[in-house]
Amino acid sequence: MIAAFRIPGAGRLKQAETTRFSFDGQSYAGVEGDTLASALLANGVHLVGRSFKYHRPRGFLSAGAEEPNALVEIKRDSARKTPNVRATVQELYDGLTAQSQNRWPSLSFDVSALGDIASPLLSAGFYYKTFMWPKSAWKNFYEPKIRAAAGLGVAPDQPDPDHYSARFAHCDVLVLGGGAAGIAAALAAAETGVRVILADEQADFGGSLHFESGARIDGQDGFAWAQAAIATLNAMDNVRVLSRTTAFGYYAQNFVGLVERVSDHLQNPGRDLPRERLWQVRAKRVVLATGAIERHMVFADNDRPGIMLASAARTYLNHYGVAVGRNVGIYTANDSAYAAAIDLKKAGVGVAAIVDLRDNPTGSVIDEARALGIEVNFGRAVIRAGGKLRVSSMTVQPKNGGGERTIPVDAILMSAGWTPSVHLFSQSRGKVAFNDETKRFVPGAYAQDCVSVGACNGTDGLSATIDEAYAAGAKAAKDAGANTVKGTKPKVDASESWSRGMLGAAPGAGPDTTVKAFVDFQNDVTAKDIRQAVHEGMRSIEHVKRFTTNGMATDQGKTSNMHGLAIAAETLGKPIPQVGLTTFRAPYTPVTFGSIVGHARGKLFDPTRKTAIHPWAEAQGAVFEDVGQWKRAWYFPKAGEDMHAAVDRECVTVRKTAGLFDASTLGKIEVVGPDAAKFMELLYTNPWEKLEPGRCRYGIMLREDGFIYDDGVVGRLAADRFHVTTTTGGAPRVMNHMEDYLQTEFPHLNVWLTSTTEQWAVIAVQGPKSRDIIAPLVEGIDMSDGALPHMSVREGRICGVPTRLFRMSFTGERGFEVNVPADYGQAVWDALWAEGQKHGACAYGTETMHVLRAEKGYIIVGQDTDGTVTPNDAGLDWAVGKKKTDFVGIRGMARPDLVAKGRKHLVGLKTKDPKVVLEEGAQIVGDPKQAIPMTMIGHVTSSYWSENCGRSIALALVAGGRDRMGETLYVPMPNGTIEVEVTGMVFFDEKGERLNG
Amino acid sequence: MLLIRCPYCEEERPELEFRNAGEAHIARSADMAATSDDDFEKFFFIRSNPKGIIYERWRHMHGCARFFNAVRDTVSDRFLMTYKAGEPKPANLPGAAK
């Protein structure tokens, strides 16, 4: 059965191919090739949404990407729900399910439409003014109310099950826009043999040839010519043709982002198909053939469903075979709406009257309309539309005032003229120029290697467009390196006339009125709002835009910007170019997060780094934590143990017997070369020249500003070779910092840097039994205290593989760090584990490592320091070479504020109640009785329960901390104030006897 | 995404391979410890933020890993030239006059 408003034989679709779909629960029939908009219109449905602010009923304004009103939710299943889809671009497929948005309880009766009546409260600048109210009113009252009442679609509540792909591409000539101009340019470029990409946002190429029934090229109908040309281009090896592909962003150096909608139009997209594909194209030359967008007329109640752009009505008729009404009125300020009247009249649709704002226009379309018997009125305005859920009449008045006449209609087709689509040109940082005669902004000065052709360049008429585009395509190819130019320019046999139009509010919506004449439909901005913005002091168009939100909706003002600008200019009494056009920014139309993210989600979002010993820890049931990109074993719970119990056991076992710890993630850099020691002298605060090969030193690295940047133990393996360790998270930036100085400040030093983090697996064996565990497996290293004292390093073999064996401790116990090539990490760990078992050793994780080091007052850079801590603040003055004349940070450290009294020092804290464990980050005050806001004198940086100490321990940065030993300070918390005593940083084995224990 | 010519690799490569490293031609004093407070302030804190030509450092992080200098127009993001670290500030800029 053919739908009521589908005209048999009209349009280009096969009307026999029926497609079922539903809208708001009701089932309808469309035909293959329909958009959701054309299919609904074929069924006489105009009311499809409610507006953002006033909840006014809305229909279709356009037939394309510029649509501000007809936003719907498309639902494939519970996870595949896409809000804010423009019904005018959503292609129909069998079973498509769509729903209207922003209405309650139903589309035809919306309670919030009362907002329309209370609209004086919601006038321009409402949001800004409301922000001025007490903060609590905003949070508790306005925001929830506004969020519930205003808004567009609802975001999906489940993860997106679709996948998105991405491609990089290079070409010589990229043509954006596939109407007559784009096709002509692509043909000219392609015929030279250069690599061409042609993209268009629609399913079919042709652009305005979709509706221009008066166009004939190369002896055939314009649209048919376009399809034939695309077939030619598709058959060429050097050409890639992309339909359903929107160029959304034009970036520096001819880098253009495009989104190809691969499967949104398919009934059953195969699982192998991505939903969308992101193209990132680098082109030698870009041809912009983005066309023009028709503007609406600004008059009272111009938003009623059934009121639409004249070119949209033509598209629905000439392409989709759909009449947008049975008795339509036309309201225009230029020629092109006449063509709509003529096409509809010829298709048998009643045309009530043409209302033309111009006084005495002449031309062939006017003659033709009259010849068809259509009533034509010059010098008149439509001052108001009747009807609510659907337009029912238009009230006409001479434009300078006089008697009104109301004409019943079921649709109004309007045209105020055409706005060149300079969005991408503007994004390319080109400067637009205002043509005063035609009242258009057109491309002016170019910033990149691109050219605009056709309507987007302000070129009128099909013949001139094709001439310009064909020449530009050939030139772009030549500039990109082509040397052969051949082929024939398409010949235009017939085309439609063009005339300029008007900008701003039409009569009846002028400064002396308070009518709702919409400028921006999506954001509900009226002509009155724009005038109000100017009256309230906004002068720049950027301010007017932000105050009124004109052009700030998802359609980015495609139909509204020029009207808004003209009204602002008129109110300001300034010419349009002096008020200025707002800057266009990417994306041209909304882009899904999915297409930008592509495959980089879930496990592929960020690399996961695992150590050689990771599988063993996993098999032992370790709980892991993320440290940067690394997975680190956090603790090893035994059956029945919670984290607390596991960590307590691990802490006690290490100090009683021994523990094994996977320290492989430690950053490692090999510093090699004749000047290695000199380089170390410059990069670290410590002296290195006199460090003997075979010995280690704890090094501190500063930034030039004198603050601690990183730390780690450094072993000198030979006169010209240092094995440097860094913090786990700091390795890449330390390497970058070293390379920077080596390459740019100290290039005279003969030094080589190599990141060896992943070359070495590192097994820390710590505790009184550590030597007994390691010794049986080691060859070639004397492990006696005399030969291998604390802070020394030897090369030898363990379990038959090479090792760098460090005698060092981050626990305060006798300790070793066994470095072996990462490939042997697991095998050596297994052997050490077997030995350890004989002594009752445990495996321990990062939490125990943290507790044990805190018991000894060893700091962690990035936890106990925060980028504003000097070595002196941290109590590490001893590690700064006093006799050194230069190192990075030497001068910064001496800045007046860094040596001033009262700086925060790192100290220990003991809670008066030993069972209370402080919260890391908690603030510290001197007097808990002072008035709020209290003066905070520091904060807790590290805090743990120490089973070995039988109490809680903490480290803190406290103003003048080292002068407060024994003082009582206070930590105010929500449940009461905690008393603490300031202490030294070492809580366990203060004399350090256990290092050789 | 910018295309940047690495003067060591002698190739134009995508911006993804590079890291910006701040303003170029800011010399670290040979006698750092003796620098006055004012000079240290200029050296460490004060940077030009021009609308137009900027001399800046880049590192070909995911390529040859070398630091080099570049001249870029901050308005258009266009690179006028790149040159090796240690080379003097170029006297003549190709295409600087617009």
Ligand SMILES: [Zn+2]
């Ligand atoms: Zn390079």
